[in-house]
Each structure stands twice: as C-alpha cells, then as structure tokens.
Amino acid sequence: xxxxxxxPPPGTERCLDxxxxxxxxxxxxxxxxxxxxxxxxxxxxxxxxxxPCSCARCGHRRLHVHSRPERHPLGEPSLPPAVMILQFRCAxxxxxxxxxxxxxFLARHLWHAWRxxxxxxxxxxxxxxxxxxxxxRDRWRARLASSARxxxxxLATSLGIMLEAIAKRVGLLGTRGELVEAYVAMTAASPGExxxxxxxxxxxxxRGIRLM
Ligand SMILES: [Zn+2]
Numbered sequence: 001x002x003x004x005x006x007x008p009p010p011g012t013e014r015c016l017d018x019x020x021x022x023x024x025x026x027x028x029x030x031x032x033x034x035x036x037x038x039x040x041x042x043x044x045x046x047x048x049x050x051x052p053c054s055c056a057r058c059g060h061r062r063l064h065v066h067s068r069p070e071r072h073p074l075g076e077p078s079l080p081p082a083v084m085i086l087q088f089r090c091a092x093x094x095x096x097x098x099x100x101x102x103x104x105f106l107a108r109h110l111w112h113a114w115r116x117x118x119x120x121x122x123x124x125x126x127x128x129x130x131x132x133x134x135x136x137r138d139r140w141r142a143r144l145a146s147s148a149r150x151x152x153x154x155l156a157t158s159l160g161i162m163l164e165a166i167a168k169r170v171g172l173l174g175t176r177g178e179l180v181e182a183y184v185a186m187t188a189a190s191p192g193e194x195x196x197x198x199x200x201x202x203x204x205x206x207r208g209i210r211l212m
Contacts, residue, residue, distance in 0.1 A: 026090075026097035027207060029056065030200040034103035035193065037079055050086050050101045056207075060092035063099070071106055075116030075130050079105070104196050108203065110212060112136075114196035117212065121195075143212050144177035151179060154206045162186060163201075176211060 029052060034040050043049035047065050054061045066089035070082045083106065090097045107114050112132070120132040121140050149172050156167035169182040183189065183198045199211035 025095075026057065026099050028100045028102055028108050028203075030102050030104060030108070030203055032104050032197065032200045032204070035105065037083070037103075037105070040083070040103040040105075044084060044086065047086055051088060052099055052101075055090035055092065055095060055097055056099065057097040058090060058092050058095040060090050060095060062091035063088040064091055065089075066098050069100070071102075072111070073106055073113035073116075074111050075120070075132055076105075076113035077130065078115070079113055104193065104200055107196070107199070107212070109210060114199070115192045118192060118195045140212060144180065145175050148174050148176040148179040151176070151202045151209055151211065154202060154209060158205050180211075 031043075031050065034043065051065075052063055055063060065086055067087045068084050069087060070084050072082055073079050083103075085100060085102060085106070087098055087100045090099075102108060105114055107117065110117060112120075116129070116132065117140055119129050120137045121144060148170055152167045152170050152172055152174060155163040158164065166179070166182045166186050169186070170179045174182075180194060180198060184194050187197075189197050195211065202209050202211055
C-alpha cells in the first residue's frame with residue numbers, strides 16, 4: 001500500500017502529479033507506484049506511461065522525451081546492473097525544464113538501490129545479500145542518526161492527518177531513524193520499501209528534501 005494516508009494519491013497510472021511548483025529548472029520526480037523493474041521496463045517501452053501530465057515548473061502540458069540516462073544501482077541482485085530512466089523536457093521554450101523520472105526503487109542521490117540501503121542499515125541484515133562496505137553502511141547510519149527537523153516540519157504542515165501524527169510522534173528533536181520508525185509503525189510500508197517510500201513522500205511534499 002502506498003503511504004498516502006490523508007493526502008491526494010501520488011498520481012494516476014499515467015500521470016505524475018507534484019504538489020508544488022518548482023523554483024528550479026527541473027529536477028527529479030519519483031513515480032511512487034513503480035515498485036519493480038518489470039513495471040519500470042513496461043513504462044520505458046511506452047514513454048507516455050512515464051510522461052508527466054504537465055510541467056511541474058510552469059504547468060505546460062506538453063513534454064518530450066529529452067534523454068535516456070542510465071543509473072547503475074549497486075547492491076541489489078534483483079536489479080540489472082544498468083537501469084535506463086527517462087528524462088522529459090518541457091516543450092514551452094520559455095521554460096525548458098527537464099524532469100528525470102525515477103521508479104520508487106532507485107534512490108535519488110545514492111549509488112545503491114533503496115533495498116540494499118534498507119537491508120544494510122537494518123539491525124538484522126540478510127546474510128544472503130551482497131555485503132556493503134562498513135564505511136558506507138556507517139555513513140548511512142550516521143545519516144539516520146542525524147536530525148529529521150526539516151522533514152518533520154514538512155510532514156507537520158502537510159494536510160494529512162496521519163502525516164501530522166507521524167510528525168508529532170517524532171518531534172522536531174527526533175532523528176531520521178526515529179522518523180523511519182514512526183512512519184513504518186503508522187503506515188503499511190512493506191519491508192524493502194520503507195526508506196524508498198518515505199523518501200519519495202518527503203520529496204513529493206517538498207522537492208529536494210532528502211531522507212538519506
Ligand atoms: Zn515548463
């Protein structure tokens with residue numbers, strides 16, 4: 001189940017809504033409903049499935065496929081070594097914003113796939129999974145031990161009752177790790193999608209805010 005309690009749904013099958021207009025010349029939009037590589041490949045083959053309904057910067061309703069960059073997610077055996085993604089460009093010449101569309105399972109700023117990160121930072125990492133360098137894992141854990149203030153403030157001012165409750169539970173002095181715990185406790189986020197879905201949610205509410 002997608003963690004959208006109290007919020008508008010994250011877009012229909014064919015439409016990627018964003019909650020705010022961007023101050024930037026584009027960026028990344030997360031297709032929160034694309035949870036596995038099979039669905040991702042299906043949409044790559046039919047780019048309309050990934051094409052935003054309108055430009056999240058200017059609202060123009062035509063966007064063209066601009067490029068097909070590759071991502072190389074590390075540490076997750078269920079993913080191929082290279083995953084193509086789509087980048088769209090707004091057809092409004094005065095705007096020209098470009099939007100990369102990421103499926104839920106690819107992390108925005110990290111080299112590893114979300115599943116690999118979640119497995120690695122959990123207290124009971126799977127022995128069957130590829131090992132992650134201790135230095136890398138420690139960096140992620142340090143990130144989770146850092147303040148969640150900004151993300152909590154974003155959740156607290158969202159219009160979702162459940163999200164406000166999560167924010168209240170964590171408080172402005174809470175850590176990102178505590179935010180993850182509260183989120184998991186209060187939503188139906190599945191193992192393997194706990195970090196990815198929370199990260200996507202926060203990014204949707206205030207583009208650019210990072211969980212990790
Ligand atoms: Zn535009």
